[in-house]
Amino acid sequence: MSLLPTTGSRWKVKTTEIDGATRTCTTIVDIKGEATEVIEPTGSVSGGDVKSFLEGLPGRACDVLILMGSVPRGTGEGFYGEIAKRVSGENTTIIIDVGSADLVKGLLQKEGLTAKFVILKCNKNEIEKMTNSGGMVDGVLATMREWEGKLDAALITDGGRECLFAEQLRGEVKLKTLGIPKVQVKNAIGAGDCVAAGFGWALANKGKGKKDEGEGEGEGEGEGEGEGGILEDAAKFGILVGAAGCSSEICSGYDKEVLERLLGA
Numbered sequence: 001m002s003l004l005p006t007t008g009s010r011w012k013v014k015t016t017e018i019d020g021a022t023r024t025c026t027t028i029v030d031i032k033g034e035a036t037e038v039i040e041p042t043g044s045v046s047g048g049d050v051k052s053f054l055e056g057l058p059g060r061a062c063d064v065l066i067l068m069g070s071v072p073r074g075t076g077e078g079f080y081g082e083i084a085k086r087v088s089g090e091n092t093t094i095i096i097d098v099g100s101a102d103l104v105k106g107l108l109q110k111e112g113l114t115a116k117f118v119i120l121k122c123n124k125n126e127i128e129k130m131t132n133s134g135g136m137v138d139g140v141l142a143t144m145r146e147w148e149g150k151l152d153a154a155l156i157t158d159g160g161r162e163c164l165f166a167e168q169l170r171g172e173v174k175l176k177t178l179g180i181p182k183v184q185v186k187n188a189i190g191a192g193d194c195v196a197a198g199f200g201w202a203l204a205n206k207g208k209g210k211k212d213e214g215e216g217e218g219e220g221e222g223e224g225e226g227e228g229g230i231l232e233d234a235a236k237f238g239i240l241v242g243a244a245g246c247s248s249e250i251c252s253g254y255d256k257e258v259l260e261r262l263l264g265a
Helices: 047-055 079-087 101-108 124-131 136-146 191-205 230-246 256-264
Strands: 025-029 035-039 064-068 093-097 117-123 153-158 161-169 172-178
Touching: 047 079, 064 079, 064 191, 079 101, 093 101, 093 191, 101 117, 101 124, 117 124, 117 191, 117 230, 124 136, 124 153, 136 153, 136 161, 136 172, 153 191, 153 230, 161 230, 172 230, 191 230, 230 256
Parallel strands: 064 093, 093 117, 117 153
Antiparallel strands: 025 035, 153 161, 161 172
């Protein structure tokens, strides 16, 4: 949060004070440029902490909601679902970036939840673990079929290798591999966060189509600006932001010049 501009910006950052201590994560970059992340265990939060956080959410639907990472003990598997119910509406896109089948279930089974699109973003190891499958393709197919009618798309990353994009189109799951641009990697920690953020930004700023308008091979859901549909094009942009994130020494940061070069390539 300290990297966000505090003046002349539309960013509004809200924090919630809790009774316990928050964890500290430390990134160590050695002389060769290799990064190691030291992560403290997450502490517990009280029922009062959870209540205070939920009551502090904006009382209106947002354009894009990104639910990212694990949740502290004391929140429960339905925590993300409760957040989404309070700040999503029929025009909201929800991106859930987690490696927990329970958190996905807690969101998708939330009674009264409405959204324009719901998208799962995770990595290869996470999808295989969540589905107890032997491969990325089998894992994403199992997930999309299990949540047919509730999960519109999924983007699965695999480090510097090709990503897998899946989308529900007219009752079928369409799969497509999306390439990763080559960049000079300085710090890959947080690159997945950059992918999710870029994905959401693209949908908030470009994705104005409606569900079920896609027709024909490769058009996706709605009218996109590129070769794919809205969701696929936004996923591609997110991948570029993730690649640019690897070009920065700052964890979950990104090199703007690298991103502009990748966009122009």
